[in-house]
Amino acid sequence: QVQLAESGGGVVQPGRSLRLSCEVSGFTLNSYTMYWVRQAPGKGLDWVAVISSDGSNTYYTDSVKGRFTISRDNSKNTLYLRINSLRTEDAGVYYCARERRMGSFGDFEAFDIWGQGTLVAVSS
Amino acid sequence: DIQMTQSPSSLSASVGDRVTITCRASQNISTYINWYQQKLGKAPKVLIYAASSLQSGVPSRFSGSGSGTDFTLTISSLQPEDFATYYCQQSYSIVCTFGPGTKVDIK
Numbered sequence: 001q002v003q004l005a006e007s008g009g010g011v012v013q014p015g016r017s018l019r020l021s022c023e024v025s026g027f028t029l030n031s032y033t034m035y036w037v038r039q040a041p042g043k044g045l046d047w048v049a050v051i052s053s054d055g056s057n058t059y060y061t062d063s064v065k066g067r068f069t070i071s072r073d074n075s076k077n078t079l080y081l082r083i084n085s086l087r088t089e090d091a092g093v094y095y096c097a098r099e100r101r102m103g104s105f106g107d108f109e110a111f112d113i114w115g116q117g118t119l120v121a122v123s124s
Numbered sequence: 125d126i127q128m129t130q131s132p133s134s135l136s137a138s139v140g141d142r143v144t145i146t147c148r149a150s151q152n153i154s155t156y157i158n159w160y161q162q163k164l165g166k167a168p169k170v171l172i173y174a175a176s177s178l179q180s181g182v183p184s185r186f187s188g189s190g191s192g193t194d195f196t197l198t199i200s201s202l203q204p205e206d207f208a209t210y211y212c213q214q215s216y217s218i219v220c221t222f223g224p225g226t227k228v229d230i231k
Contacts, residue, residue: 035220045160045168045211045222059219095167108174109215110158114167 002026002113004096009118012086022079022096022115030054030074033099035111036081040092048094049081063089086122093117126150126214130223136231143199145226147212152192156216159188159197162225163208171210172197202228 008020020036036048049060049070058070069082079096097111127150137143147157155175160168170179172188175195185200199206207230212223 033218044209044225045162045213047220047222050218050220061219102173103177108156108158108177110170110173110179111160111168111213112170112179114169116167 004098004113004115006094006096006115006118009094009120011121011123013124014086014088014122016086018083018086018120020081020083020094020096020118020120022081024077024079024098027098028074029072029077029079033109034070034072034079035097035099036070036079037095037097037111037114038090038092039095039117040089043092050099051079083120086120088122091120091122093119125219126153126217126221128212128214128221128223130212130226132226133224134227134229136229137202138231139202139204141202141231143202143206143228145197145210145212145228147190147195147197147223149193149195149214149216153214153216155191156214157188157190157195158213158215159186160211160213161206161208162211168211173215199228 005023035050038048051058051070067084071080095117096115098113099109100112102108129148131146157175159172162168171182171186176188187198209225209227211225
């Protein structure tokens with residue numbers, strides 16, 4: 001069964017660090033670009049970071065540049081998000097999502113598989 | 125980054141109603157738009173990709189249209205299980221962005 005399972009969330013003090021993990025099963029991680037998407041409490045969806053299938057390219061939303069690091073270990077079928085210098089505005093549910101090529105010619109991409117999410121709360 | 129807006133932000137509708145949600149992109153994104161449904165406490169689920177292609181397993185009452193900057197998601201006959209929040213998302217750029225969402229609740 002194709003699925004993603006996040007872990008590593010919890011209650012963390014401002015300024016501390018955290019590492020989120022996303023373990024994949026049912027497919028080979030090294031074939032897909034992967035994203036982390038955040039949802040603040042009661043708010044909408046915001047992409048946070050993306051990593052190419054081979055890990056050679058990464059991109060981040062402006063508010064997390066220099067503090068977040070996305071990485072992957074294809075041999076362990078696991079995606080990671082390292083969060084440093086946590087801020088209150090980093091709180092929310094973090095989802096990992098698989099980007100899949102769609103359409104007859106694979107011209108389009110969409111997030112076809114999502115994890116259940118892991119909750120990060122920032123509190124002193 | 126490409127900005128996405130949605131309207132309305134929320135709506136109330138009855139079972140059987142036809143519902144239309146609009147999404148607008150800040151620049152031409154051709155048909156690189158997807159629509160997701162999110163129920164409370166659950167992960168999003170893709171409904172439509174490439175503006176108008178129905179994802180496998182999604183009921184045919186869902187449809188999408190549009191190109192360029194203006195797009196719509198239509199639910200032809202609202203069912204009880206369709207009460208949820210709907211998001212558009214542009215995939216024109218690897219730096220993807222979501223719309224702010226439209227919450228559909230029971231009238």
